Structure formats: C-alpha cells, structure tokens
Amino acid sequence: MEMRQLGKHGPQVSAIGLGCMPMSGTYGSVSDADGIATIHRALDVGINLLDTADVYGEGHNEQLVGRAIRDRRDRVVLATKFGILRPTPDGSGGFDGRREYVRAACERSLERLGVDHIDIYQQHRVDPRTPIEETIGALKELIDEGKIRYIGLSEALAPDLRRAAAVHPITSLQSEYSLLERSVEAEILSTCEELGIGFLPFSPLLRGLLAGSLTADTELEPDDYRSGDRFPRVGPEHREANAGLARVVSKVAAARGASPSQVALAWLLARRPWIVPIPGTKRSAYVEDNAGAAALQLAAEDIAALDALAASAQGDRYGTGAALPNWVSPPLDR
Numbered sequence: 001m002e003m004r005q006l007g008k009h010g011p012q013v014s015a016i017g018l019g020c021m022p023m024s025g026t027y028g029s030v031s032d033a034d035g036i037a038t039i040h041r042a043l044d045v046g047i048n049l050l051d052t053a054d055v056y057g058e059g060h061n062e063q064l065v066g067r068a069i070r071d072r073r074d075r076v077v078l079a080t081k082f083g084i085l086r087p088t089p090d091g092s093g094g095f096d097g098r099r100e101y102v103r104a105a106c107e108r109s110l111e112r113l114g115v116d117h118i119d120i121y122q123q124h125r126v127d128p129r130t131p132i133e134e135t136i137g138a139l140k141e142l143i144d145e146g147k148i149r150y151i152g153l154s155e156a157l158a159p160d161l162r163r164a165a166a167v168h169p170i171t172s173l174q175s176e177y178s179l180l181e182r183s184v185e186a187e188i189l190s191t192c193e194e195l196g197i198g199f200l201p202f203s204p205l206l207r208g209l210l211a212g213s214l215t216a217d218t219e220l221e222p223d224d225y226r227s228g229d230r231f232p233r234v235g236p237e238h239r240e241a242n243a244g245l246a247r248v249v250s251k252v253a254a255a256r257g258a259s260p261s262q263v264a265l266a267w268l269l270a271r272r273p274w275i276v277p278i279p280g281t282k283r284s285a286y287v288e289d290n291a292g293a294a295a296l297q298l299a300a301e302d303i304a305a306l307d308a309l310a311a312s313a314q315g316d317r318y319g320t321g322a323a324l325p326n327w328v329s330p331p332l333d334r
Contacts, residue, residue: 001046002294004276008196010150010171011119013077015269015294017049018042018287019202019280020065024057027207028221030282032064039068041284043075045291051174051200051278053081053124054109066113079120079172079200080109081154083127083135097127097135106142120171122152126160136167143168152200158191165195174278177201179210179249179264179306180233180242180313189272197274204268204277207234209246211261211286216240232315241314248309252302258293261286265293267306 002015023035039050050069052061062080069076082105085094096105109118121142123135142148150171153164164170173192175184178201192199207226208214216239220227229235233242246260253263261279268277279290298306 001291004273005198006049006120006200006276007171007192007198007274009169010198011077013049013276014047015276016047016265016290017051017079017200017276017278018047019278020050020052020061021056022280022282023064024061026056026225027280027282028224032067034284035064035282036068038282038284038287039065040072042287042291043072045288047287047291048075049077049079049276049278051079051081051202053084053122054105054112055081055084055086055124058086059108059112062109062112066115070114073115077119078113078115079122079152080113080118081122081124081152081174082106082109083124095125095127095129097123097130097132099134099138102135102138103142106147110147117146118148120150120152121148122154122172122174123156124154126153126156132156132160132163133167136164136170140168158187161188161191161195161197165197170195170197172198172200174200174202176203176317177268177275177277178204178206179267179309180206180245181317182310183317192274193272199272199275201268201275201277202280204279205261205264206242206246207231209234209239209242210249210264211259212246212250213286214239214243216243229319231317232319233313233317235315235319238315241312245309245312248305252298252305256296256298256302258296259289261289262293262296263298263302263306265290266296266298267303269293270298270303 152172154174205211249260253260
C-alpha cells in the first residue's frame with residue numbers, strides 16, 4: 001500500500017482510507033461481526049486510516065471501531081468527528097463548536113472508542129454561532145493534554161480554513177469530491193495546498209454509483225439513507241442519467257483490467273499527492289478492491305475522458321427539507 005503524508009503537519013497514512021459509517025446501518029442492515037471483519041481486512045491489506053464520527057449510529061460506530069482495533073491500536077491512524085447535535089424530539093438539531101462542548105465530546109468519544117488518544121479529531125461542521133478560533137483553541141488544548149494528536153475539519157469553507165490555521169496548524173479537511181462532484185476545485189483545494197492541509201474526499205464513489213454497486217435498477221432497503229431524494233444525484237429523478245456516466249468509468253476500467261471503483265479512486269489520487277480518499281463500505285470484498293486503486297496508473301486519455309464527466313452530472317449534492325439527515329447538512333454560507 002502506498003503511503004502519503006497527510007498535509008504538511010500530519011501523519012503518514014495509507015493512500016486509501018476506510019470510512020466506517022456504513023457499518024452502523026446507514027446504507028442498510030449489517031451485523032457488528034461483519035463490520036469488525038471489514039475493519040480487520042482493511043488493516044490486513046495495508047489501510048491504516050479509519051474514519052468515524054460520534055453521530056454515526058448515535059455512538060454505535062465509534063464503539064464498533066473501538067472493539068475492532070482493541071488489539072490493533074498501534075496499526076491505526078484513528079480519525080473521528082464531533083460537532084453535529086443529534087436531533088431532538090421536535091426534529092431540531094444543529095452544530096456546536098463551543099469550547100466546553102468540544103472537550104465534553106472528546107471525552108465521550110475516547111470512552112466509546114476505548115482509547116487514550118484520538119489521532120485526528122475533526123470538527124464535523126463549523127458552528128456559525130461560535131468563532132472558529134474558540135473551537136480550534138479548545139482542540140489545541142486537547143493536543144497539549146495528549147488527548148488528540150492532530151486537528152481536522154469537515155466541509156469548512158476557505159475563510160474557515162484560514163482563520164483556523166491562524167490558531168493552530170490544520171492537518172486535514174474532509175469534503176465530498178468525486179468524478180461527478182468537483183466543487184472543491186474552485187477554491188478549497190488551492191487553499192489546502194497553500195496552508196499545507198491534507199484532503200480527505202468522502203463519497204469518492206458517489207454512494208456506490210461510480211463503483212457499479214448502485215445502478216439505475218437497484219432497489220434500496222427502506223432504511224438505506226440513499227433512498228428517497230436525500231441525495232438527488234442517486235435519487236429516483238437523476239440516478240439513471242448519472243448511472244450512464246458511471247458506465248464510462250466501467251469502460252475505462254475494463255480497458256485497464258481494473259474495477260470501476262479502482263478507476264474512480266485512482267483519478268482522485270492523481271489529482272494531488274496529499275489527497276487520501278476515504279470510501280465507506282461495510283464489506284470486506286469492497287475494501288480489498290478499493291485498496292487496489294493505489295497501484296493503478298491511469299493514462300492521459302483515461303483522465304481526459306473521466307474529467308469530462310462532471311459537466312453532465314445531474315442533480316444537487318443534497319436534498320432539501322426534512323428528508324435531509326442532520327449529519328449530512330450542507331455547508332453553511334458563512
């Protein structure tokens with residue numbers, strides 16, 4: 001497995017990480033045993049970056065990851081997130097970046113994970129009511145106390161990154177980035193490069209569409225968060241059109257003797273040397289397949305064909321209204 005430096009100030013991590021969210025039922029049912037087996041297989045094939053969050057499964061995902069790495073902690077770069085409030089009975093929620101909340105959330109995550117430190121502690125969404133300087137200041141205190149090693153952000157805008165980095169070096173930023181979602185190329189990636197921040201693309205396979213595991217004809221389980229119109233690009237209105245674009249990825253893959261997932265991930269890896277995709281899965285077979293992307297070299301004509309796909313993508317990143325889960329709220333206009 002290729003190793004990459006995660007930003008100027010971060011750790012060495014595998015070129016492909018593992019998003020653990022699907023192991024807590026987000027994309028349909030899965031047993032804890034299967035989730036743990038998937039994590040173990042990831043470590044066996046050289047993936048060492050595991051990404052979770054306190055809100056995934058209302059704490060279940062952190063507990064699962066903690067159980068999986070209990071006797072393997074020294075092989076893992078452990079990343080988790082805080083800052084999204086669970087919905088209240090009236091359906092409201094929000095974000096919290098206050099110093100006292102940051103510290104309390106960290107203690108809860110340490111307990112659920114069963115570890116004495118978190119490698120990369122990430123603010124899941126910037127709290128518009130709390131100055132980001134306060135949030136980063138609290139995280140710096142946690143570094144000084146040995147409870148976390150590095151600071152990360154998720155879905156932060158370029159001004160957020162600059163203000164945060166003025167308080168303490170930022171190791172990584174998570175945002176959605178894939179062949180069909182290119183918005184971070186406008187400003188975010190150049191800001192990361194300027195500030196020495198590594199980048200962790202989430203949903204790099206567009207929730208299975210680019211991998212071919214989600215097709216125009218796939219019938220989703222009722223509890224699968226991809227059902228309905230929460231994610232319009234894979235929703236009923238636009239999935240067929242976007243699945244047509246995904247077939248281009250499959251053609252490139254067939255010509256290279258690779259899988260569609262490997263092609264989509266290799267395209268991301270070729271964008272910058274500090275980009276580390278974190279595809280989420282609950283299946284060991286997909287982990288093995290994704291890991292192979294690090295060894296795939298795409299030809300110039302492949303990259304040109306893939307680059308052109310985004311212009312034809314249909315649908316927004318997220319749906320609107322009550323169908324949108326709190327933990328996937330879009331970035332706020334700050």
